[in-house]
Amino acid sequence: MSDLTTTTTFDDSIFADRESEVRSYSRGWPTVFTTAKGSWLTDINGRRYLDFFGGAGALNYGHNNPAFKRALIDYLENDGITHGLDMNTVAKGEFLQSFTDRILLPRDLDYKVQFPGPTGTNAVESALKLARKVTGRTSIINFTNAFHGMTLGSLSVTGNSMKRAGAGIPLVHATPMPFDNYFDGVVEDFSWFERVLDDSGSGLNRPAAVIVETVQGEGGVNVARPEWLRALADLCTSRDILLIVDDVQMGCGRTGPFFSFEVAGIQPDIITLSKSIGGYGLPMALTLFKRELDVWEPGEHNGTFRGNNPAFVTAKAAVDTYWSDDTLEKETVAKGELIHQAFAGLCDQYPGISTRGRGMAQGLVFEDADKAGKVCSQAFDNGLLAETAGPSDEVVKLLPPLTTTTEELEQGLEILATATRDAVGR
Template identity: 50%
Template sequence: MRIFEALESQVRGYIRSFPTIFATSKGAILTDENGKNYIDFFAGAGTLNYGHNNEKISKAMIEYIQSDGIIHGLDMATTAKRSFLEKFSSTILEPRNMDYKIQFTGPTGTNAVESALKLARTVKGRSNVVSFTNGYHGLSMGALAVTGNTFYRDEAHISRSNVSFMPFENYFGDSVDSLACLRKMIEDTSSGLDLPAAVIVETIQAEGGINVASAEWLKGLSDLCREFDILLIIDDIQVGNGRTGSFFSFEFADIKPDIITLSKAIGGGLPMAIVLMRPDLDQWKPGEHTGTFRGNNLAFVACTEALSYWDNNALSESIQYKGNLMYEGLDVIRTSWPELEANIRGRGMIWGLEIPERGIARAISQKCFEKGLVMELAGAEKQVLKLLPPLLIEEELLKEGLAIIAESVKDVLKEREIA
């Protein structure tokens, strides 16, 4: 590991949590250069929904490269982009009766958020945007302004202007109706909250601690935005692309956002980000918002192939089934060790086990890594074990990973007693 310590910036993060040199990967397994296998409950922070080196996706990319297909094309027309647009429209948009224009942004989620915020402000002619407590939307300047975690919001480099934070559902428990609070702030001309151009929200706050919005809350938020002529932006970067069981995480709430941001798994494992917008909102002038790598044609190829998993309901049903297994596995841990005072939150195949006592979740995650499981933490205090395996993980491997978590909890609590 010396070369990384000597040459790579101190900003490196995951290498500290998972201190080994990975060499190969397949499906839901990572293998380091010493041949040790690790079950992946991290999946590239939700990028690898279809697993590492998915054979169907890899085959399509290899064939495209060998045929000298266009790799970098800015926003020029290419056969790869055409195939993606046709497949995304026929497989995702049309069956859901969704009418959206598609903007290709720079290839990361924060690029999509920046574009969505810029577009909303331009269209509405208003600058304020409402975001929510514990929200995470990226770390470039505009996206960082709507991100809540103080760890990222250093006074030395953040612009706080034109963003108002409001409480997410259940932020204050059941004692405060957060939507009623938002309505009051909008209606009261002396509240200090300028009428926003847009509201940006995650249906599940993944980095924020696996905080799950209910269908009723999302529907109420959508109705509120319609009433006051505010654009609703759904950030579906981490929990979209099938993570919750449906392709979009908001489908269960029966709402149609004005703008949707997608990245991570949309590229089939490669860098790609898009913004979906109502056609009437597509008011960009040609070239008004650009990016050198908004034409990642290899990602178009990968995504087109990945979208074939949505030709029927098999994957969606599998996600619900495996998601239930994940909940059941965590519930066994919760009931077996009540002293943890653990809480379980999630939907589909994203689940969190919150352990209030500081440091316990981190110790469990480290123990899991020693036993061959890669799993990150979430929440403001890193108090939540975040389970995010590839959607295609085999059932037995999923159960094995859950067993490792249970064993690690037992070991950590035993070591604490001895200490």
């Protein structure tokens, strides 16, 4: 605990008085943060908080990673281009070369790279538009409990009813299918999907694409089995349907490998990346697609801030620093197992909770949804940031930076264990 405090030039009431009611995280974590380093944030009173939220997956490499910060400062001090649209710049070229050499080629992936705009929903929108343009079809298949973004196209393939209602208009041209284990193994995987695809009387238009998360983060840390993903990929190939993997939150090493689908041995037609691809928490997004799908006309999909050059600089630093070998991947898997074992111990100790996850995306699931919120609230009081997820906010979801040390993980897990004990009343 630090005794340092920060003098501010605003009244704390400015947030409630002036900022929109749409704000959310600030309600659950009612303090004013001022600095951050590694896996820690500090508020204006000098109190430190261990961060198991990780910018909702945008800070896989921690806050103010020194390797990225030095590269960014050097770039800015040398008057590097900040805003570049899709002009050719040194920063973009160096990122593309590093991404090609360290990410794509070692995985035998030959994807074209599109910079669609700096957020995950921009990447999803461009993926949906491209799939429709390539196939000439309009319908998209999505999955129960999916989350793909907050703009209209992304919302149309999102499952959460509250978020969908915010659109204010009907969300069309998307059909939900059950995600892996949605029926607890009672219904055979894809049996209904295959039947309606092949039945001329089903009324289902042949879709342009299927969009899927390999691990549904916002949906409650629902994990798709590798065999389920392979079966989905095979089904898409056999029916001439494009497969889109949304790796916005689970990519960039969150589950261990750089891409979350690598465990299944598949090669999606289209991939969306954002959040941690910028390395430093700077806005950046990529839409990757197989070379033969690049049918865009110049300027057909664009965005004013698609060329965020400072993000290219920190993205290259992230790729060069952490993806020249498999060290981070192995460490992430080991740390994920540490979290899983701690959660499994809580499940053995207390009734009404279970756990699921992959890598360093882990969830503690409460039958009584209110208890998940109580755990997160008490964890905050004890110096830890964690959020809830799932259709009823019944899951305590952990997305700590991948660079979090084992000692920090153990410290945070102890806070969560205490909060869980108090929440379940034992």
